Amino acid sequence: VVTTGGSVSAPQDRVDRLFISKLSSELNREDLRDYFSQFGELTDVYLPLAPGTTAHKGICFVSFANPMDLHRAISFKPHEIRGIPMSVDVAAPRAAPPTSVSQSVTNGARLFLTKVTPEVNRNDILAYFAQFGDVTDCYVPPGNKGIAFVSFAAPQMAQKVLQNATHQVKPGQTIVVSQAFDRLTP
Numbered sequence: 001v002v003t004t005g006g007s008v009s010a011p012q013d014r015v016d017r018l019f020i021s022k023l024s025s026e027l028n029r030e031d032l033r034d035y036f037s038q039f040g041e042l043t044d045v046y047l048p049l050a051p052g053t054t055a056h057k058g059i060c061f062v063s064f065a066n067p068m069d070l071h072r073a074i075s076f077k078p079h080e081i082r083g084i085p086m087s088v089d090v091a092a093p094r095a096a097p098p099t100s101v102s103q104s105v106t107n108g109a110r111l112f113l114t115k116v117t118p119e120v121n122r123n124d125i126l127a128y129f130a131q132f133g134d135v136t137d138c139y140v141p142p143g144n145k146g147i148a149f150v151s152f153a154a155p156q157m158a159q160k161v162l163q164n165a166t167h168q169v170k171p172g173q174t175i176v177v178s179q180a181f182d183r184l185t186p
Contacts, residue, residue, distance in 0.1 A: 016043075016067045018074065019091035020060040021114075021146040023047075024084045029060070035081050036062045040069025050114070050176040051165045057114035057176050058146055061091055087145060108155035109136075110180040111162070113148040116140065120173050125150060128169040133157030149180055 020032065029047040036042060044063040047056045064070045070090065079088045113125070122140045125148055129135050134153035141147060152158045161167070161177055168174045 016064050016070055017091040018062045018064075018070060019089050019145070020062060020079075020086055021058065021089075022085070022087045022144070023056065023058045023060055023146075024086075025055060025058070026084060027081055027086075028056075031081050032060055032062060035079075036064075036073060039064070039073035039076070041065040051162070051178050053165055055176075057178070059114055087143075089143070089145070108179065109153070109158045110149060110151045111158050112178050112180040113150060114146060114176045114178075116146050116148045116175050117173055118144050120169055120175065122148075124170050124173075128167065129161065132160045148175075 018036070023032075029045050032047065033042060033045045036045070041064065042062060043065050044061070046061040046063075048059065049055065050057050062073075064073070074088065074090055079086050116125075122138055125140065126135055126138050129138075129150050129152075132152065134157065135150060136153050137149070137151035139149045150158075150161075152161075158179070162179065165178070166174050166176055
């Protein structure tokens, strides 16, 4: 099964899914399916699209029929398709976010950022998004995964940002912005 858009969730205690980030726009889901199938049978390749475009967000989730195949894939390094490197991690469940973050997601004031390059740091994100309103939180996960989250004091501020799917946060550094949603729980 190969999906684009929509939501796919594995039970929280299962470890059968990879999170792939820093994907080049040159790569498509067939490239990813072909590449990761060398490690075992795949049950899903989820490549979310940037809102209002046919371009992907630069991230992907790959699920395996057998968790041992995931371990084989994660132990293989470096991961490249046609010489294009990508970051591969286990898509592990995380602890529940703080109440303030959950509140921002629920009321629509939290945004999910993709295609965040190593040249863009937390301060760059804060400085850029301050033009849209009061930023109450900015989270850039460790390990340069190519993603980040921004929360605003009010949903209207986030909606102003969402009027454009892409934003140049600094010269030559364009990121993709979409609404953040809570993870589905079983």
